[in-house]
Amino acid sequence: MSQGSPQPVPQQPDLLRVESLRVSFGRSIAENTVVRSISFSLRPGQCLAIVGESGSGKSVTARSLIGLAGRYANVHARQLSFDGMDLIGLSDRAWRRIRGTEIGFVLQDALVSLDPLRRIGKEVGESLLLHGAVSSREELAQRVIALLKLVGVPEPETKAERLPHQLSGGQRQRALIASALALDPRILIADEPTTALDVTAQAHVLALLEETKTRGKALILISHDLAVVSRVADEILVMRGGEVVERGTAAQIFRDPRHPYTRQLLDAVPSGRPRGSRLSPSTIVRSPLQQMQLPLQSLPKSHPILLEATGLVKRFKGPDGTLRAAVDGVSFEMRSGETLGIVGESGSGKSTMARMVLALDEPDEGAVQFAGRPWTTLAECERRARRRSLSIIYQDPLGSFDPRWTVGRIISDSLSSDVETRRKRKERVIELLDLVGLSQALLDRRPLELSGGQRQRVAIARAIAPNPAVIVCDEPVSALDVSIQAQVLDLLGYLRDHLDVSYLFISHDLSVVRHISDRVIVMRRGRIVDSGVTDEIFRNPQSEYTKSLIAAMPRLVRDQQIGHSATILEEGIA
């Protein structure tokens, strides 16, 4: 079912035809072209994937197909037709008859793509009401329940009454898909439908899309991640800078990528590469580290225990007033120089544990020892002096920077006060920027003026500035495109090899954790369900849960021997 070869149905005419699509923004003089000359066609039962990093124009292309490219967008095409109907210059009224009924559209992150103030059932039933597909309240309710059932939302009757934030990420996304499928459109466009989801939820959504395809719908799937589309796509367009750099059947693209950029995207997928190998092409670290006078931490090389957590428990008050253990008796130790990976779905307690390790939250039970000395049990004033030895890199660097500060100030702020003079501090900041592969021209930029990858590099520079012994990386690459993710992972690997630093690496993405970690802990519902040496865990997982997580990992088609969708575990933690 998931072989990459297309199944052309010659009798079927093209449902959608796009020829020389060009989209630009702004008015004549300052026109900014984001999509240049894109052509493709789509038949029923076929899945076309458009792959590229953010800014490549893939989302704009998708939105142009339903006439929602944006207020200032100028859409031109030699041909843009749906089932023989010309879509160019359609009035808004005519577009509205097509949207939802003929072409369904699913956006990423259902938490913000579903109206947060409306009940799920109401959102799902909206298209039915809009296009007059139901005649009574009872019929509407029945249809909504049937739709939720179709996309596999458990307990549809109760879930229909919930608000989006009360559902798990996967359920939400499926409800969003249900709302797009409500009127049985012939084309479904999904823009990054799995990006915000963890592996199991991702597997569910992909299975659902695949099933939609087999029901004869035409599917357009937009993603930055080739591994995600490899399972469903028949044909793939690789986009970069508004242009298609490579196109072909999925099998062609995965076996024999022609364009260097396609190869780069394929290489960036960690699950497709040997562990610890380089994921990004260019040499990202420019200056040889040996020349730099970084006072490296002089820890003994015999790998002493650096962090030791015993019986950590943290409870939070739930919305109904009951106490819930977010972390429930977690013990582990981490040795100097090693990277300890922590995997789990959202809600498994990973981040809560990280906060306790950083002594930002006090554990309700248990304690963390740092470098053989008490840590969480200390008074804050005693701890402060040693806080510099523990740094953190967050998922969203933008949120962790003061938006008014310049890059120089952000990094300089976490330098040790031993660096006294202004000039020395500046020199150090430039050294650090260099180390993370950023030019010193960025010194006076502010976070909003940086790209996502640059921001994460600044965050890394800030984390290594005080020469920490441990860096807690909390989902450091989850918000990044695969190609940027690859560069950041490479950078982290490089720094670990050259600075004496250990990572506590937290991620929901198994392939990322597998790539960078020496040892792995698998968490579920606040407990450790599996732990051990990385290769051992992935080759021979002990718990059923780990097995199901590994099975749900998105892989490139070329790595798949047998069907992998056999194991889909029960719906994740609510």
Added chain:
Amino acid sequence: MTLISMTGSDAVRIVAHHPIVWFARRIFSGVVVVWAAATFAFLIQCVLPGDRAQIIINVTSGNVGPASSAELAAINAKYGFDQPLAVQYGKYILQILHGDLGESYQQHRPVAAIIAEQIGPTIVLAIAALLIAWLIAILTTLFIAGRDNIWSKLLNDTQVFLATVPPYWLATILLVLFAVKLGIFPVIGGNSPIGLVLPTLALALELSGFFGQVVQNEFTRVLEQPFVTSARARGMSDFGVRLRHVLRHAALPGITLSGWALGKLLSGAILIEVVFARQGLGGVLVAATSSRDVPIVSGAVLISAALFVLASIIVDLTYRVVDPRINLT
């Protein structure tokens, strides 16, 4: 959590989160606020400069000049000023609990009766102004906000202008323009509905500027949210999205402001009533303050506090209806 395994403390927690319990708590804290206001009003009477008995004699007789000690003693005995403060306070609170706000020095009538007959027009004015302000803010936002045209810019500038203009100035301008020059509305409205139009507008326009800015800001922000695109992709019209999705989000900060707005309107109404020579609490309060008719003033303080509490409870309830995400805590 199932009912069977529910322990005693769990049951307590569930009860504590019941809407009725929340409401009861809210009422209780409201009562505390009113009580604090009453105490404040009482203490103000005591620390006001000048002998209270002397003031009463002056207010009643209209004479200035010191009264004889016999007269003073009689007044002190009548009002209980010779008793200890604690006893006076106790009696005062007890009176309030019986709905007795004291007697006006000047009019020799119960304060409660005076306020009751004057407060009606003021409340009508304030609520009318609030509704009109909301209506203006919603309609203009719904049709104009977030569109890239000259109307949108004009609306924005108008809102800022209205929000910064003092209402009594606006009232005068409206009065001169519509009543004196054009003669559309009466100069002195009395209590007829047509006479309500100009005072209401004078109050509402300023407030609509405030609301408009707050609602419009949120509105344009929400218009960019992905769920708006989602709704559009289902085939909803631009106006439909504005009405059914965006407006609800944009109204939230406006609802929060309404509690504050009602207080502002009540105090604004007092000025406007004087400008338009309307019947209402305004005239009474101005007269009472200038003649130091303390019971009326402190009675008005108490009533305002109660109205404020009531308004904020209504605001909270409305917020809960509009935003179902709010947990009962």
